[in-house]
Amino acid sequence: MIAKLVLENLKHRPVRSLLSVLLIAGPVTLILSLVGLTHGMSEDTQRRQRGAGADIVVRGSTASSALTFSGASVPEGLTGAIEKQPHVRMAMGVINHNVELPLVVTGIDMQAFNQFTGGFTYLAGHGLEADNDILLDRYVAQQKKAEVGSSVKVLNQMWHVAGIIETGKLVRMAVKLHILQELDAARGKVTQIYVKVDDPANIPTVVPELKALLPSYSVETMAELIAAFDFNRIQGVSAFTTVIVVLGVVFGLIVVCLSMYMAVLQRTREIGILKAIGAGKTFILEIILLEALVMGIGGTILGILMSYVAYGLIRALVPASLTIIIVTSWWPIVGGITMVGAALGSLYPGWNAASHDAIEALSYE
Amino acid sequence: MSSAPVIEIQDLRKTYRVGQVDVPALRGVDLAVQPGEFLSIVGPSGSGKSTLFHIIGGLTPPTSGKVRIMDQDLASLSDAGRTRLRRRTVGFVFQKFNLLPNLTARDNIAVARYLGGGSQKADPQFDEILRLLGISQRLGHKPNALSGGEQQRIAIARAVVNRPAILLADEPTGNLDTANSKAVLEILRDLNQRTGQTILMITHNTEAAAYGHSTVHMRDGQIVQRTGA
Protein backbone atom coordinates (compact mmCIF):
# COMPACT_ATOMS: atom_id res chain seq x y z
CA MET A 1 0.00 0.00 0.00
CA ILE A 2 2.83 2.41 0.83
CA ALA A 3 4.57 1.44 -2.38
CA LYS A 4 1.39 2.16 -4.30
CA LEU A 5 0.98 5.57 -2.70
CA VAL A 6 4.59 6.46 -3.50
CA LEU A 7 4.31 5.24 -7.08
CA GLU A 8 1.11 7.17 -7.68
CA ASN A 9 2.65 10.27 -6.11
CA LEU A 10 5.65 10.07 -8.43
CA LYS A 11 3.43 9.41 -11.44
CA HIS A 12 1.10 12.22 -10.52
CA ARG A 13 3.82 14.84 -10.79
CA PRO A 14 6.11 13.44 -13.47
CA VAL A 15 7.91 16.72 -14.15
CA ARG A 16 8.82 17.29 -10.53
CA SER A 17 9.86 13.66 -10.14
CA LEU A 18 12.04 13.78 -13.25
CA LEU A 19 13.55 17.09 -12.26
CA SER A 20 14.48 15.76 -8.84
CA VAL A 21 15.96 12.62 -10.35
CA LEU A 22 17.95 14.79 -12.76
CA LEU A 23 19.20 17.00 -9.95
CA ILE A 24 20.32 13.97 -7.97
CA ALA A 25 21.95 12.53 -11.08
CA GLY A 26 24.11 15.66 -11.44
CA PRO A 27 26.44 15.07 -8.49
CA VAL A 28 26.47 11.34 -9.24
CA THR A 29 27.82 12.07 -12.72
CA LEU A 30 30.24 14.62 -11.32
CA ILE A 31 31.69 12.15 -8.84
CA LEU A 32 31.83 9.27 -11.32
CA SER A 33 33.49 11.40 -14.00
CA LEU A 34 36.08 12.68 -11.59
CA VAL A 35 36.85 9.22 -10.31
CA GLY A 36 36.96 8.00 -13.91
CA LEU A 37 39.41 10.74 -14.78
CA THR A 38 41.81 10.20 -11.90
CA HIS A 39 41.80 6.46 -12.52
CA GLY A 40 42.07 6.92 -16.27
CA MET A 41 44.91 9.42 -16.07
CA SER A 42 46.87 7.23 -13.69
CA GLU A 43 46.36 4.13 -15.77
CA ASP A 44 47.25 5.89 -18.99
CA THR A 45 50.49 7.32 -17.63
CA GLN A 46 51.39 4.04 -16.01
CA ARG A 47 50.72 2.13 -19.22
CA ARG A 48 52.92 4.45 -21.26
CA GLN A 49 55.75 4.28 -18.73
CA ARG A 50 55.53 0.49 -18.76
CA GLY A 51 55.50 0.62 -22.55
CA ALA A 52 59.06 1.93 -22.47
CA GLY A 53 60.23 -1.47 -21.28
CA ALA A 54 62.67 0.09 -18.83
CA ASP A 55 63.55 -1.34 -15.40
CA ILE A 56 65.16 1.63 -13.68
CA VAL A 57 64.91 5.39 -14.06
CA VAL A 58 67.56 7.94 -13.19
CA ARG A 59 66.34 11.50 -12.69
CA GLY A 60 67.66 14.77 -11.39
CA SER A 61 67.34 14.91 -7.63
CA THR A 62 65.02 17.90 -7.88
CA ALA A 63 62.53 15.93 -9.92
CA SER A 64 60.62 15.12 -6.79
CA SER A 65 57.10 15.11 -8.12
CA ALA A 66 55.99 12.60 -10.67
CA LEU A 67 53.72 15.16 -12.29
CA THR A 68 56.31 17.77 -13.18
CA PHE A 69 58.96 15.62 -14.69
CA SER A 70 60.03 18.38 -16.99
CA GLY A 71 63.33 20.22 -17.18
CA ALA A 72 66.71 18.80 -17.88
CA SER A 73 69.39 18.43 -15.24
CA VAL A 74 70.98 15.07 -16.03
CA PRO A 75 74.13 15.12 -18.20
CA GLU A 76 73.66 13.00 -21.30
CA GLY A 77 77.11 11.59 -20.80
CA LEU A 78 75.98 9.59 -17.76
CA THR A 79 74.31 7.20 -20.19
CA GLY A 80 77.67 5.79 -21.16
CA ALA A 81 78.80 5.44 -17.54
CA ILE A 82 75.58 3.68 -16.60
CA GLU A 83 75.87 1.27 -19.51
CA LYS A 84 79.30 0.20 -18.20
CA GLN A 85 77.77 -1.06 -14.97
CA PRO A 86 77.42 -4.82 -14.60
CA HIS A 87 74.03 -6.28 -15.60
CA VAL A 88 73.00 -3.06 -17.39
CA ARG A 89 72.07 -3.81 -20.96
CA MET A 90 71.07 -0.39 -22.21
CA ALA A 91 70.50 3.17 -21.12
CA MET A 92 68.56 5.89 -22.93
CA GLY A 93 68.21 9.57 -22.11
CA VAL A 94 65.11 11.55 -23.02
CA ILE A 95 64.16 15.16 -22.44
CA ASN A 96 60.66 16.19 -21.48
CA HIS A 97 58.94 19.50 -21.85
CA ASN A 98 55.51 20.26 -20.45
CA VAL A 99 53.28 21.74 -23.10
CA GLU A 100 49.83 22.08 -21.72
CA LEU A 101 49.46 19.91 -18.64
CA PRO A 102 49.28 16.98 -18.68
CA LEU A 103 50.59 16.93 -22.26
CA VAL A 104 54.32 16.54 -22.57
CA VAL A 105 56.53 16.64 -25.63
CA THR A 106 59.50 14.30 -25.43
CA GLY A 107 62.81 14.60 -27.18
CA ILE A 108 64.16 11.20 -28.24
CA ASP A 109 67.05 9.81 -30.16
CA MET A 110 65.24 7.79 -32.80
CA GLN A 111 67.86 5.07 -33.10
CA ALA A 112 68.35 4.61 -29.36
CA PHE A 113 64.62 4.66 -28.80
CA ASN A 114 64.01 1.93 -31.39
CA GLN A 115 66.72 -0.22 -29.87
CA PHE A 116 65.50 0.33 -26.34
CA THR A 117 61.74 -0.03 -26.79
CA GLY A 118 61.45 -2.00 -30.00
CA GLY A 119 60.14 1.07 -31.83
CA PHE A 120 56.77 2.64 -32.40
CA THR A 121 53.81 1.12 -34.18
CA TYR A 122 53.08 3.58 -36.98
CA LEU A 123 49.44 4.09 -37.88
CA ALA A 124 50.56 6.43 -40.65
CA GLY A 125 53.80 8.03 -41.83
CA HIS A 126 57.27 7.26 -40.55
CA GLY A 127 59.79 8.10 -37.83
CA LEU A 128 61.63 11.36 -37.17
CA GLU A 129 63.80 12.37 -40.13
CA ALA A 130 63.90 16.11 -40.63
CA ASP A 131 64.70 18.42 -37.72
CA ASN A 132 61.21 19.88 -37.64
CA ASP A 133 59.53 16.47 -37.68
CA ILE A 134 57.14 15.55 -34.89
CA LEU A 135 55.36 12.31 -34.01
CA LEU A 136 51.91 12.36 -32.45
CA ASP A 137 50.09 9.49 -30.84
CA ARG A 138 46.60 8.80 -32.15
CA TYR A 139 44.80 10.72 -29.39
CA VAL A 140 46.95 13.83 -29.72
CA ALA A 141 46.46 13.67 -33.48
CA GLN A 142 42.71 13.34 -32.99
CA GLN A 143 42.60 16.18 -30.49
CA LYS A 144 44.73 18.46 -32.65
CA LYS A 145 42.95 17.27 -35.78
CA ALA A 146 46.35 16.61 -37.33
CA GLU A 147 47.38 14.06 -39.94
CA VAL A 148 50.63 13.08 -41.58
CA GLY A 149 51.97 16.02 -43.57
CA SER A 150 50.04 18.69 -41.70
CA SER A 151 51.67 21.33 -39.54
CA VAL A 152 51.12 21.72 -35.81
CA LYS A 153 52.21 24.44 -33.46
CA VAL A 154 53.93 23.19 -30.32
CA LEU A 155 56.23 25.23 -28.05
CA ASN A 156 55.69 28.23 -30.33
CA GLN A 157 57.24 26.37 -33.25
CA MET A 158 55.66 24.95 -36.34
CA TRP A 159 56.32 21.26 -36.72
CA HIS A 160 55.74 18.89 -39.57
CA VAL A 161 53.79 15.79 -38.61
CA ALA A 162 55.95 12.90 -39.82
CA GLY A 163 54.00 10.04 -38.31
CA ILE A 164 51.01 9.04 -36.21
CA ILE A 165 51.88 6.39 -33.67
CA GLU A 166 49.88 3.95 -31.59
CA THR A 167 49.49 5.17 -28.05
CA GLY A 168 51.05 3.50 -25.05
CA LYS A 169 54.76 3.67 -25.74
CA LEU A 170 56.19 6.26 -23.35
CA VAL A 171 55.45 9.37 -25.37
CA ARG A 172 52.44 11.25 -26.66
CA MET A 173 54.47 13.68 -28.76
CA ALA A 174 58.06 13.12 -29.83
CA VAL A 175 60.64 15.32 -31.49
CA LYS A 176 64.36 14.88 -31.97
CA LEU A 177 66.37 14.91 -28.78
CA HIS A 178 68.95 17.50 -29.81
CA ILE A 179 66.29 19.84 -31.22
CA LEU A 180 64.42 19.95 -27.94
CA GLN A 181 67.70 20.31 -26.04
CA GLU A 182 68.49 23.38 -28.09
CA LEU A 183 65.03 24.83 -27.63
CA ASP A 184 65.34 24.33 -23.91
CA ALA A 185 68.90 25.69 -23.86
CA ALA A 186 69.92 22.39 -22.33
CA ARG A 187 72.49 21.10 -24.71
CA GLY A 188 73.94 17.83 -23.45
CA LYS A 189 71.32 17.46 -20.74
CA VAL A 190 68.35 15.13 -20.41
CA THR A 191 65.39 14.91 -18.04
CA GLN A 192 65.81 11.27 -17.23
CA ILE A 193 67.67 8.17 -18.23
CA TYR A 194 65.84 4.88 -18.67
CA VAL A 195 67.85 1.81 -17.83
CA LYS A 196 67.32 -1.76 -18.92
CA VAL A 197 69.01 -4.63 -17.07
CA ASP A 198 69.81 -8.06 -18.42
CA ASP A 199 67.51 -9.90 -16.04
CA PRO A 200 64.71 -8.44 -13.85
CA ALA A 201 66.14 -10.54 -11.01
CA ASN A 202 69.17 -8.26 -11.03
CA ILE A 203 67.22 -5.03 -10.51
CA PRO A 204 67.76 -5.11 -6.71
CA THR A 205 71.49 -5.32 -7.17
CA VAL A 206 71.74 -2.72 -9.91
CA VAL A 207 69.76 -0.01 -8.10
CA PRO A 208 72.18 0.35 -5.15
CA GLU A 209 75.11 0.26 -7.52
CA LEU A 210 73.67 3.11 -9.53
CA LYS A 211 72.86 4.98 -6.35
CA ALA A 212 76.46 4.66 -5.29
CA LEU A 213 77.65 5.73 -8.72
CA LEU A 214 75.27 8.71 -8.94
CA PRO A 215 74.84 9.98 -5.37
CA SER A 216 73.35 13.31 -6.42
CA TYR A 217 70.65 11.78 -8.62
CA SER A 218 67.42 10.01 -7.96
CA VAL A 219 67.48 6.32 -8.88
CA GLU A 220 64.19 4.48 -8.80
CA THR A 221 62.85 1.24 -10.12
CA MET A 222 60.19 1.54 -12.78
CA ALA A 223 57.74 -0.08 -10.37
CA GLU A 224 58.32 2.70 -7.84
CA LEU A 225 57.94 5.37 -10.48
CA ILE A 226 54.73 3.86 -11.80
CA ALA A 227 53.28 3.65 -8.33
CA ALA A 228 54.08 7.34 -7.92
CA PHE A 229 52.04 8.02 -11.04
CA ASP A 230 48.90 6.90 -9.28
CA PHE A 231 47.01 10.17 -9.28
CA ASN A 232 45.13 9.13 -6.20
CA ARG A 233 48.40 8.97 -4.33
CA ILE A 234 49.49 12.44 -5.28
CA GLN A 235 48.55 14.61 -2.36
CA GLY A 236 47.02 17.58 -4.20
CA VAL A 237 45.07 15.37 -6.54
CA SER A 238 43.54 13.17 -3.87
CA ALA A 239 42.63 16.25 -1.82
CA PHE A 240 40.98 17.68 -4.92
CA THR A 241 39.06 14.47 -5.51
CA THR A 242 37.94 14.43 -1.91
CA VAL A 243 36.75 18.02 -2.12
CA ILE A 244 34.73 17.31 -5.26
CA VAL A 245 33.22 14.14 -3.83
CA VAL A 246 32.28 15.96 -0.62
CA LEU A 247 30.83 18.83 -2.63
CA GLY A 248 28.86 16.34 -4.70
CA VAL A 249 27.50 14.69 -1.58
CA VAL A 250 26.57 17.99 0.05
CA PHE A 251 25.01 19.27 -3.15
CA GLY A 252 23.08 16.03 -3.58
CA LEU A 253 21.91 16.21 0.02
CA ILE A 254 20.62 19.75 -0.42
CA VAL A 255 18.90 18.80 -3.66
CA VAL A 256 17.11 15.85 -2.10
CA CYS A 257 16.19 17.90 0.94
CA LEU A 258 14.79 20.76 -1.13
CA SER A 259 13.05 18.44 -3.50
CA MET A 260 11.40 16.50 -0.69
CA TYR A 261 10.57 19.74 1.08
CA MET A 262 8.86 20.89 -2.10
CA ALA A 263 7.07 17.59 -2.39
CA VAL A 264 5.91 17.81 1.19
CA LEU A 265 4.69 21.39 0.79
CA GLN A 266 2.75 20.49 -2.33
CA ARG A 267 1.25 17.65 -0.42
CA THR A 268 0.38 19.29 2.87
CA ARG A 269 -3.28 18.72 2.18
CA GLU A 270 -2.87 15.09 1.18
CA ILE A 271 -0.85 14.42 4.30
CA GLY A 272 -3.65 16.03 6.33
CA ILE A 273 -6.18 13.76 4.62
CA LEU A 274 -4.07 10.71 5.35
CA LYS A 275 -3.86 11.71 8.99
CA ALA A 276 -7.60 12.26 9.16
CA ILE A 277 -8.21 8.72 7.95
CA GLY A 278 -5.82 7.31 10.50
CA ALA A 279 -2.28 7.55 9.18
CA GLY A 280 0.26 7.89 11.97
CA LYS A 281 3.65 9.59 11.94
CA THR A 282 5.50 6.46 10.93
CA PHE A 283 3.24 5.89 7.94
CA ILE A 284 3.75 9.44 6.64
CA LEU A 285 7.49 9.23 7.29
CA GLU A 286 7.69 5.91 5.49
CA ILE A 287 5.98 7.32 2.42
CA ILE A 288 8.34 10.26 2.21
CA LEU A 289 11.44 8.18 2.89
CA LEU A 290 10.49 5.59 0.30
CA GLU A 291 9.80 8.28 -2.25
CA ALA A 292 13.22 9.80 -1.59
CA LEU A 293 14.87 6.40 -1.93
CA VAL A 294 13.11 5.73 -5.23
CA MET A 295 14.31 9.08 -6.51
CA GLY A 296 17.79 8.28 -5.17
CA ILE A 297 17.86 5.02 -7.11
CA GLY A 298 16.58 6.79 -10.22
CA GLY A 299 19.17 9.53 -9.78
CA THR A 300 21.99 7.01 -9.37
CA ILE A 301 21.00 5.11 -12.51
CA LEU A 302 20.60 8.29 -14.53
CA GLY A 303 23.88 9.61 -13.12
CA ILE A 304 25.67 6.44 -14.24
CA LEU A 305 24.14 6.76 -17.71
CA MET A 306 25.21 10.40 -17.85
CA SER A 307 28.76 9.46 -16.82
CA TYR A 308 28.88 7.44 -20.06
CA VAL A 309 27.92 10.62 -21.90
CA ALA A 310 30.77 12.47 -20.15
CA TYR A 311 33.04 9.58 -21.07
CA GLY A 312 31.97 9.79 -24.72
CA LEU A 313 32.46 13.56 -24.81
CA ILE A 314 35.93 13.45 -23.30
CA ARG A 315 36.95 10.61 -25.60
CA ALA A 316 35.68 12.55 -28.60
CA LEU A 317 36.94 16.02 -27.75
CA VAL A 318 40.12 15.81 -25.66
CA PRO A 319 41.32 12.21 -25.83
CA ALA A 320 44.99 13.13 -25.34
CA SER A 321 44.71 15.62 -22.47
CA LEU A 322 42.18 13.68 -20.46
CA THR A 323 41.90 9.95 -20.15
CA ILE A 324 38.68 8.78 -18.60
CA ILE A 325 37.59 5.27 -17.82
CA ILE A 326 34.38 3.88 -16.42
CA VAL A 327 35.09 2.75 -12.87
CA THR A 328 32.28 0.32 -12.09
CA SER A 329 33.63 -0.34 -8.62
CA TRP A 330 32.49 3.16 -7.71
CA TRP A 331 28.87 2.57 -8.74
CA PRO A 332 27.84 0.97 -5.45
CA ILE A 333 29.82 3.60 -3.53
CA VAL A 334 28.05 6.48 -5.28
CA GLY A 335 24.76 4.60 -5.01
CA GLY A 336 25.28 4.19 -1.28
CA ILE A 337 26.19 7.84 -0.83
CA THR A 338 23.09 8.88 -2.77
CA MET A 339 20.81 6.61 -0.77
CA VAL A 340 22.14 7.88 2.54
CA GLY A 341 21.83 11.43 1.21
CA ALA A 342 18.27 10.81 0.06
CA ALA A 343 17.30 9.30 3.39
CA LEU A 344 18.94 12.10 5.40
CA GLY A 345 17.65 14.79 3.06
CA SER A 346 14.07 13.62 3.35
CA LEU A 347 14.16 12.98 7.08
CA TYR A 348 13.71 16.60 8.10
CA PRO A 349 10.88 17.51 5.73
CA GLY A 350 9.36 14.10 6.38
CA TRP A 351 9.41 14.49 10.13
CA ASN A 352 8.08 18.00 9.74
CA ALA A 353 5.20 16.80 7.62
CA ALA A 354 4.45 13.90 9.90
CA SER A 355 4.24 16.11 12.96
CA HIS A 356 2.21 18.74 11.15
CA ASP A 357 -1.23 19.43 12.57
CA ALA A 358 -3.74 17.78 10.29
CA ILE A 359 -6.23 20.61 10.78
CA GLU A 360 -3.91 23.22 9.34
CA ALA A 361 -3.32 20.93 6.40
CA LEU A 362 -7.00 20.42 5.80
CA SER A 363 -7.87 24.10 5.96
CA TYR A 364 -4.97 24.82 3.59
CA GLU A 365 -6.42 25.95 0.26
CA MET B 1 -31.55 3.66 23.78
CA SER B 2 -30.28 3.94 27.27
CA SER B 3 -26.85 2.34 26.92
CA ALA B 4 -23.69 4.30 27.66
CA PRO B 5 -23.17 7.30 25.36
CA VAL B 6 -20.56 6.95 22.60
CA ILE B 7 -19.60 10.57 23.09
CA GLU B 8 -19.59 12.34 26.41
CA ILE B 9 -18.32 15.89 26.62
CA GLN B 10 -18.17 18.10 29.70
CA ASP B 11 -17.12 21.75 29.85
CA LEU B 12 -14.97 21.44 26.75
CA ARG B 13 -12.87 24.52 25.97
CA LYS B 14 -10.54 25.19 23.10
CA THR B 15 -8.50 28.33 22.56
CA TYR B 16 -6.36 28.78 19.48
CA ARG B 17 -3.40 31.04 19.78
CA VAL B 18 -2.84 33.09 16.63
CA GLY B 19 0.33 35.09 17.05
CA GLN B 20 -0.15 37.07 20.24
CA VAL B 21 -3.93 36.74 20.22
CA ASP B 22 -5.99 34.06 21.91
CA VAL B 23 -8.97 32.99 19.82
CA PRO B 24 -11.55 31.12 21.90
CA ALA B 25 -13.27 28.60 19.62
CA LEU B 26 -15.11 26.55 22.26
CA ARG B 27 -16.15 27.99 25.61
CA GLY B 28 -17.67 25.23 27.68
CA VAL B 29 -19.46 22.62 25.61
CA ASP B 30 -21.49 19.82 27.20
CA LEU B 31 -22.79 17.08 24.95
CA ALA B 32 -23.79 13.43 25.11
CA VAL B 33 -24.44 11.32 22.03
CA GLN B 34 -26.09 7.91 22.28
CA PRO B 35 -25.16 4.98 20.02
CA GLY B 36 -27.23 4.94 16.85
CA GLU B 37 -28.05 8.61 17.10
CA PHE B 38 -28.10 10.92 14.05
CA LEU B 39 -27.34 14.38 15.37
CA SER B 40 -27.36 17.59 13.34
CA ILE B 41 -25.26 20.54 14.43
CA VAL B 42 -26.08 24.01 13.19
CA GLY B 43 -24.81 27.48 14.00
CA PRO B 44 -23.31 30.57 12.47
CA SER B 45 -19.89 30.60 10.91
CA GLY B 46 -17.11 30.64 13.48
CA SER B 47 -19.30 29.24 16.24
CA GLY B 48 -16.89 26.34 16.76
CA LYS B 49 -18.68 23.48 15.01
CA SER B 50 -15.66 22.21 13.09
CA THR B 51 -13.42 22.66 16.09
CA LEU B 52 -15.73 20.39 18.07
CA PHE B 53 -15.42 17.71 15.39
CA HIS B 54 -11.65 18.02 15.23
CA ILE B 55 -11.43 17.43 18.95
CA ILE B 56 -13.80 14.47 18.88
CA GLY B 57 -11.73 13.00 16.05
CA GLY B 58 -8.47 13.58 17.92
CA LEU B 59 -7.09 15.86 15.20
CA THR B 60 -6.40 18.56 17.75
CA PRO B 61 -6.17 18.38 21.54
CA PRO B 62 -8.68 20.28 23.75
CA THR B 63 -7.49 23.12 25.94
CA SER B 64 -9.52 21.89 28.90
CA GLY B 65 -12.59 19.84 29.71
CA LYS B 66 -13.47 16.19 29.55
CA VAL B 67 -14.04 14.22 26.37
CA ARG B 68 -14.88 10.52 26.44
CA ILE B 69 -15.18 8.58 23.20
CA MET B 70 -16.34 4.99 23.56
CA ASP B 71 -15.32 5.05 27.20
CA GLN B 72 -11.85 6.34 26.43
CA ASP B 73 -10.69 9.61 27.92
CA LEU B 74 -9.19 11.67 25.08
CA ALA B 75 -6.88 13.49 27.48
CA SER B 76 -5.22 10.20 28.37
CA LEU B 77 -4.51 9.32 24.76
CA SER B 78 -1.05 9.75 23.26
CA ASP B 79 -0.49 10.83 19.71
CA ALA B 80 -0.47 7.17 18.72
CA GLY B 81 -3.66 6.60 20.69
CA ARG B 82 -5.39 9.41 18.82
CA THR B 83 -4.17 7.96 15.54
CA ARG B 84 -5.74 4.63 16.54
CA LEU B 85 -8.95 6.47 17.35
CA ARG B 86 -9.12 7.86 13.80
CA ARG B 87 -8.37 4.47 12.32
CA ARG B 88 -11.11 2.49 13.93
CA THR B 89 -13.46 4.62 15.99
CA VAL B 90 -14.06 7.83 14.09
CA GLY B 91 -14.67 8.42 10.38
CA PHE B 92 -14.52 11.87 8.77
CA VAL B 93 -16.50 13.27 5.85
CA PHE B 94 -15.61 16.81 4.78
CA GLN B 95 -17.25 19.57 2.81
CA LYS B 96 -14.41 19.48 0.27
CA PHE B 97 -14.52 15.68 -0.05
CA ASN B 98 -10.76 15.45 0.61
CA LEU B 99 -10.09 12.40 -1.50
CA LEU B 100 -6.47 11.67 -2.38
CA PRO B 101 -6.24 13.06 -5.93
CA ASN B 102 -3.59 10.59 -7.14
CA LEU B 103 -5.58 7.51 -6.31
CA THR B 104 -8.66 5.94 -7.83
CA ALA B 105 -11.85 5.83 -5.81
CA ARG B 106 -11.17 2.17 -5.06
CA ASP B 107 -7.66 2.91 -3.80
CA ASN B 108 -8.87 5.82 -1.71
CA ILE B 109 -11.11 3.39 0.11
CA ALA B 110 -8.36 0.75 0.18
CA VAL B 111 -5.89 3.09 1.92
CA ALA B 112 -8.37 3.73 4.71
CA ARG B 113 -9.08 0.01 5.01
CA TYR B 114 -5.32 -0.69 5.08
CA LEU B 115 -4.76 1.93 7.79
CA GLY B 116 -7.64 0.49 9.78
CA GLY B 117 -5.90 -2.88 9.66
CA GLY B 118 -8.78 -4.40 7.75
CA SER B 119 -8.21 -7.25 5.35
CA GLN B 120 -8.32 -6.50 1.64
CA LYS B 121 -10.59 -9.49 1.13
CA ALA B 122 -14.21 -9.31 0.05
CA ASP B 123 -16.50 -7.90 2.69
CA PRO B 124 -20.16 -8.57 1.85
CA GLN B 125 -21.44 -6.02 4.30
CA PHE B 126 -19.24 -3.32 2.82
CA ASP B 127 -20.24 -4.33 -0.69
CA GLU B 128 -23.80 -3.77 0.48
CA ILE B 129 -22.84 -0.26 1.57
CA LEU B 130 -21.20 0.39 -1.80
CA ARG B 131 -24.46 -0.67 -3.47
CA LEU B 132 -26.35 1.63 -1.14
CA LEU B 133 -24.05 4.45 -2.19
CA GLY B 134 -24.54 3.60 -5.86
CA ILE B 135 -20.89 4.00 -6.79
CA SER B 136 -19.86 0.43 -7.64
CA GLN B 137 -19.46 1.44 -11.29
CA ARG B 138 -17.25 4.46 -10.57
CA LEU B 139 -14.57 2.87 -8.41
CA GLY B 140 -11.93 2.78 -11.14
CA HIS B 141 -11.88 6.55 -11.60
CA LYS B 142 -9.72 9.18 -10.00
CA PRO B 143 -11.46 12.00 -8.11
CA ASN B 144 -11.09 14.57 -10.89
CA ALA B 145 -13.12 12.30 -13.18
CA LEU B 146 -15.96 12.10 -10.66
CA SER B 147 -18.80 14.54 -9.99
CA GLY B 148 -19.04 16.25 -6.60
CA GLY B 149 -21.88 13.97 -5.58
CA GLU B 150 -19.88 10.89 -6.56
CA GLN B 151 -16.79 12.14 -4.76
CA GLN B 152 -18.77 12.71 -1.58
CA ARG B 153 -20.22 9.23 -1.77
CA ILE B 154 -16.73 7.77 -2.15
CA ALA B 155 -15.67 9.85 0.84
CA ILE B 156 -18.55 8.39 2.85
CA ALA B 157 -17.57 4.88 1.79
CA ARG B 158 -13.99 5.61 2.85
CA ALA B 159 -15.16 6.97 6.20
CA VAL B 160 -17.20 3.91 7.10
CA VAL B 161 -15.00 1.17 5.61
CA ASN B 162 -13.57 0.32 9.03
CA ARG B 163 -17.01 0.41 10.69
CA PRO B 164 -16.27 3.34 12.96
CA ALA B 165 -18.45 3.85 16.00
CA ILE B 166 -18.88 7.50 15.01
CA LEU B 167 -19.21 9.19 11.62
CA LEU B 168 -18.42 12.90 11.65
CA ALA B 169 -19.71 14.75 8.59
CA ASP B 170 -18.68 18.41 8.37
CA GLU B 171 -21.03 20.14 5.92
CA PRO B 172 -21.14 17.09 3.66
CA THR B 173 -23.55 18.82 1.28
CA GLY B 174 -21.90 22.25 1.37
CA ASN B 175 -20.42 21.86 -2.11
CA LEU B 176 -23.29 19.96 -3.71
CA ASP B 177 -26.34 20.96 -5.73
CA THR B 178 -29.84 20.21 -4.47
CA ALA B 179 -30.22 16.82 -6.15
CA ASN B 180 -26.84 15.55 -4.98
CA SER B 181 -27.37 16.99 -1.51
CA LYS B 182 -30.59 15.07 -1.22
CA ALA B 183 -28.93 11.87 -2.39
CA VAL B 184 -26.09 12.20 0.12
CA LEU B 185 -28.45 13.04 2.98
CA GLU B 186 -30.60 10.02 2.16
CA ILE B 187 -27.52 7.84 2.10
CA LEU B 188 -26.55 9.08 5.57
CA ARG B 189 -30.04 8.41 6.85
CA ASP B 190 -30.05 4.93 5.28
CA LEU B 191 -26.68 4.19 6.79
CA ASN B 192 -27.98 5.27 10.18
CA GLN B 193 -31.16 3.27 9.91
CA ARG B 194 -29.76 0.08 8.40
CA THR B 195 -26.46 -0.26 10.21
CA GLY B 196 -27.15 1.79 13.30
CA GLN B 197 -24.22 4.05 12.43
CA THR B 198 -23.90 6.94 14.88
CA ILE B 199 -23.68 10.13 12.82
CA LEU B 200 -22.87 13.74 13.72
CA MET B 201 -23.47 16.15 10.88
CA ILE B 202 -22.66 19.85 10.68
CA THR B 203 -24.84 21.83 8.30
CA HIS B 204 -25.95 25.37 7.55
CA ASN B 205 -29.12 24.17 5.96
CA THR B 206 -32.24 23.65 8.11
CA GLU B 207 -33.70 21.19 5.58
CA ALA B 208 -30.59 19.10 5.84
CA ALA B 209 -30.62 19.36 9.62
CA ALA B 210 -34.09 17.86 9.59
CA TYR B 211 -32.62 14.51 8.53
CA GLY B 212 -31.19 14.08 12.01
CA HIS B 213 -33.07 12.82 15.03
CA SER B 214 -32.21 15.99 16.85
CA THR B 215 -30.40 19.24 16.26
CA VAL B 216 -27.83 21.02 18.37
CA HIS B 217 -27.50 24.78 17.95
CA MET B 218 -24.13 26.40 18.55
CA ARG B 219 -23.19 30.02 18.99
CA ASP B 220 -19.95 31.63 20.15
CA GLY B 221 -18.37 28.34 21.12
CA GLN B 222 -21.28 27.06 23.16
CA ILE B 223 -24.32 24.87 22.67
CA VAL B 224 -27.29 27.15 23.12
CA GLN B 225 -30.13 24.81 22.32
CA ARG B 226 -30.97 21.19 21.55
CA THR B 227 -34.16 20.44 19.65
CA GLY B 228 -35.89 17.24 18.52
CA ALA B 229 -36.01 13.82 20.13
Ligand SMILES: Nc1ncnc2c1ncn2[C@@H]1O[C@H](COP(=O)(O)OP(=O)(O)OP(=O)(O)O)[C@@H](O)[C@H]1O
Ligand atom coordinates in the same frame (compact mmCIF):
# COMPACT_ATOMS: atom_id res chain seq x y z
N1 LIG C 1 -6.48 26.23 13.20
C1 LIG C 1 -6.99 27.35 13.72
N2 LIG C 1 -6.17 28.30 14.16
C2 LIG C 1 -6.66 29.44 14.70
N3 LIG C 1 -7.95 29.71 14.83
C3 LIG C 1 -8.83 28.81 14.40
C4 LIG C 1 -8.39 27.59 13.80
N4 LIG C 1 -9.50 26.87 13.46
C5 LIG C 1 -10.54 27.63 13.81
N5 LIG C 1 -10.16 28.77 14.36
C6 LIG C 1 -11.05 29.81 14.90
O1 LIG C 1 -11.92 29.21 15.83
C7 LIG C 1 -13.21 29.71 15.69
C8 LIG C 1 -14.18 28.58 15.39
O2 LIG C 1 -13.88 28.04 14.12
P1 LIG C 1 -14.61 26.79 13.50
O3 LIG C 1 -13.93 26.45 12.24
O4 LIG C 1 -14.74 25.76 14.52
O5 LIG C 1 -16.04 27.41 13.17
P2 LIG C 1 -17.24 26.77 12.35
O6 LIG C 1 -18.42 26.84 13.24
O7 LIG C 1 -16.85 25.46 11.82
O8 LIG C 1 -17.36 27.82 11.16
P3 LIG C 1 -17.84 27.54 9.66
O9 LIG C 1 -19.29 27.42 9.68
O10 LIG C 1 -17.37 28.78 8.94
O11 LIG C 1 -17.13 26.32 9.20
C9 LIG C 1 -13.17 30.75 14.58
O12 LIG C 1 -13.04 32.02 15.16
C10 LIG C 1 -11.92 30.40 13.83
O13 LIG C 1 -11.36 31.54 13.26
Ligand SMILES: [Mg+2]
Ligand atom coordinates in the same frame (compact mmCIF):
# COMPACT_ATOMS: atom_id res chain seq x y z
MG1 LIG D 1 -16.56 24.63 9.89
